[in-house]
Amino acid sequence: MRARLALRLCLLVSLAPFGLCAHRAEAQGIADKPTASNAASNAPSAAAENDDHATSHPASDQVQWARATDLLASGQQESAVSLLLDLANRWPGSPLADDALYLAGTVQEEKLNDPKAALESYSRLVEMFPDSRVALSTTRRMVAIEQAIGSDGAGAQALARFTALLNGFAEREEEESLRLALAILRDYPNWGQRYEVQLWIAAALRRQGDIGAALPYYEQVASSEAPSEGRRLAALGAAEINILLGRYQQAELQLGTLRALSANPSDMHALEEVTALLDKTRSRERLLLVSKIVLMLMILALLLLLRRATGSKAETWKALRRPPLEVYYMLPFVVLLTAMALTGHQEIGPAVASISVGGLFITWLCGALLRAQKPLSLGFALLSAGLATIAVASLVYLTVFRSSLLDLIVSTVRFGPE
Numbered sequence: 001m002r003a004r005l006a007l008r009l010c011l012l013v014s015l016a017p018f019g020l021c022a023h024r025a026e027a028q029g030i031a032d033k034p035t036a037s038n039a040a041s042n043a044p045s046a047a048a049e050n051d052d053h054a055t056s057h058p059a060s061d062q063v064q065w066a067r068a069t070d071l072l073a074s075g076q077q078e079s080a081v082s083l084l085l086d087l088a089n090r091w092p093g094s095p096l097a098d099d100a101l102y103l104a105g106t107v108q109e110e111k112l113n114d115p116k117a118a119l120e121s122y123s124r125l126v127e128m129f130p131d132s133r134v135a136l137s138t139t140r141r142m143v144a145i146e147q148a149i150g151s152d153g154a155g156a157q158a159l160a161r162f163t164a165l166l167n168g169f170a171e172r173e174e175e176e177s178l179r180l181a182l183a184i185l186r187d188y189p190n191w192g193q194r195y196e197v198q199l200w201i202a203a204a205l206r207r208q209g210d211i212g213a214a215l216p217y218y219e220q221v222a223s224s225e226a227p228s229e230g231r232r233l234a235a236l237g238a239a240e241i242n243i244l245l246g247r248y249q250q251a252e253l254q255l256g257t258l259r260a261l262s263a264n265p266s267d268m269h270a271l272e273e274v275t276a277l278l279d280k281t282r283s284r285e286r287l288l289l290v291s292k293i294v295l296m297l298m299i300l301a302l303l304l305l306l307r308r309a310t311g312s313k314a315e316t317w318k319a320l321r322r323p324p325l326e327v328y329y330m331l332p333f334v335v336l337l338t339a340m341a342l343t344g345h346q347e348i349g350p351a352v353a354s355i356s357v358g359g360l361f362i363t364w365l366c367g368a369l370l371r372a373q374k375p376l377s378l379g380f381a382l383l384s385a386g387l388a389t390i391a392v393a394s395l396v397y398l399t400v401f402r403s404s405l406l407d408l409i410v411s412t413v414r415f416g417p418e
């Protein structure tokens with residue numbers, strides 16, 4: 001019994017990478033796991049422990065299992081599947097038979113991109129071993145495949161191409177994967193699972209930062225006859241992008257769809273997060289408008305004070321033509337800081353450049369005002385400095401908001417740099 005238990009434990013450990021069982025068993029100290037080299041030597045003790053299984057031949061089925069997992073580990077999936085299916089045929093009473101069919105179906109589905117063959121393996125498992133611990137998950141996989149390929153099997157090729165796209169994603173450029181996904185949509189316009197491809201394309205475009213191009217794919221799925229979970233994910237993505245684009249009315253419509261499709265606590269949590277994001281963004285948008293008004297008012301006030309100090313419009317322009325000493329002092333730092341930001345930090349470079357140039361302009365204006373004011377009192381100097389400070393603060397808020405850096409700054413202040 002220990003040998004069979006160890007074999008099943010090894011299967012569970014190795015199932016995800018499809019066949020690295022022998023290597024993982026060694027790492028976990030499971031000494032009873034058979035490999036191609038040692039299964040025969042374990043046969044006598046295994047046979048003694050399995051006397052109650054008249055149709056099970058531990059030595060033979062264990063050797064075949066070990067050979068199949070070794071082939072999987074070396075990348076020979078088709079040969080491994082043949083051995084696994086043969087194991088289930090020759091030793092249907094083996095404790096490894098149901099696991100062999102499950103592993104064979106998984107490899108056919110996810111590695112060999114053959115959903116029809118996978119469906120046959122899964123069907124055999126459920127028929128032969130209805131009480132197996134993997135029967136329930138196998139049934140779910142069968143339902144998913146049957147829905148994907150359709151009752152007539154017309155969607156099998158589309159599913160195979162999409163599975164191949166996902167399996168090879170890490171080995172190719174993302175642009176190439178996008179091209180392949182678009183080809184699937186073009187070649188199979190009536191495929192029932194095309195919504196999964198659309199969701200994948202939308203997610204890929206978001207990763208690239210092209211949220212405007214991702215939005216139509218989300219909206220198409222959200223308004224389609226896709227399953228409720230697909231429409232929920234699409235509505236969620238569309239709402240988030242509409243919020244980022246400032247399209248709050250459209251975001252509200254997507255949130256309404258999201259509320260109708262949210263049925264469990266995790267769905268409700270996602271809905272609450274997007275709703276909170278909408279409220280926060282709207283609040284920031286109002287602050288953005290206030291900041292714009294304040295910035296324009298502060299600059300206008302400094303210009304009016306300069307006009308008053310110089311006495312005429314011509315003298316005002318004359319005072320502005322010659323930079324004050326503060327500008328000469330700041331200019332090298334502004335140039336250096338902007339160059340470092342643009343070359344070393346793509347995300348914050350434009351924001352740093354905008355703040356630096358805008359701050360230099362406000363400094364120029366304030367310096368010209370202080371130089372033109374005769375006589376210069378402490379109160380006037382403090383007033384000018386206060387107006388300039390408010391103008392710079394408004395400029396900073398406008399810049400970090402437009403550059404989507406506000407959340408990054410808040411996170412860094414709260415939790416420190418990564």
